[in-house]
Amino acid sequence: MKKGTRIFFGILLLIYLAAVLYLCFATLQNLPHVQRKILGIPTDKLVHFIMFLPFPFLMYLTFAPITRKFFKALMHVALIFGLGSALAAGTEMVQKQLSYRTADLKDFEADVLALVVGSVFIFLINFIIALNKSPKKK
Numbered sequence: 262m263k264k265g266t267r268i269f270f271g272i273l274l275l276i277y278l279a280a281v282l283y284l285c286f287a288t289l290q291n292l293p294h295v296q297r298k299i300l301g302i303p304t305d306k307l308v309h310f311i312m313f314l315p316f317p318f319l320m321y322l323t324f325a326p327i328t329r330k331f332f333k334a335l336m337h338v339a340l341i342f343g344l345g346s347a348l349a350a351g352t353e354m355v356q357k358q359l360s361y362r363t364a365d366l367k368d369f370e371a372d373v374l375a376l377v378v379g380s381v382f383i384f385l386i387n388f389i390i391a392l393n394k395s396p397k398k399k
Contacts, residue, residue: 262326270322277319278348281312285352288361309371316345317379321387329391338384345376 295304317338325337349372357364 262322267323270319274319274323277315281316281348282352284308284312285356286359286362290361303367305365306367306371309368310375313345313349313372313375314379316348317341317376317383320344321383325387327387327390327394329388334384334387334391338380338387341383342376342380345379346373349373349376 297304299307320341321337325334325341328334328337349369352372353364353366353369356362
């Protein structure tokens with residue numbers, strides 16, 4: 262991937278992280294009333310899932326090269342998953358310290374589920390792209 266493309270995704274990643282931190286730590290008292298459940302799933306958990314789903318994609322597009330090497334790709338994805346899980350855990354720990362927010366293990370579980378889904382997708386996408394790249398002829 263070209264350097265300019267990585268810079269673009271890096272900037273997008275920073276904007277995304279700022280938005281996640283804002284959503285996790287803002288007071289958000291004047292939000293409109295929303296349904297408590299969508300298709301039987303608590304709306305709050307869907308929001309957490311959607312909020313953390315882009316993390317693996319943006320991290321991979323910013324930092325990890327496409328590779329045909331299984332172990333290398335797996336290590337990139339595992340590292341990104343670990344960083345995303347640390348971010349999710351960190352936001353819940355900080356929320357626990359805030360008087361106007363609460364920590365919720367189910368929120369963390371929704372975050373991790375999104376990270377798992379995103380990580381599996383980027384792992385598969387890496388190999389689809391890598392296998393479709395034709396070897397350069399000499």
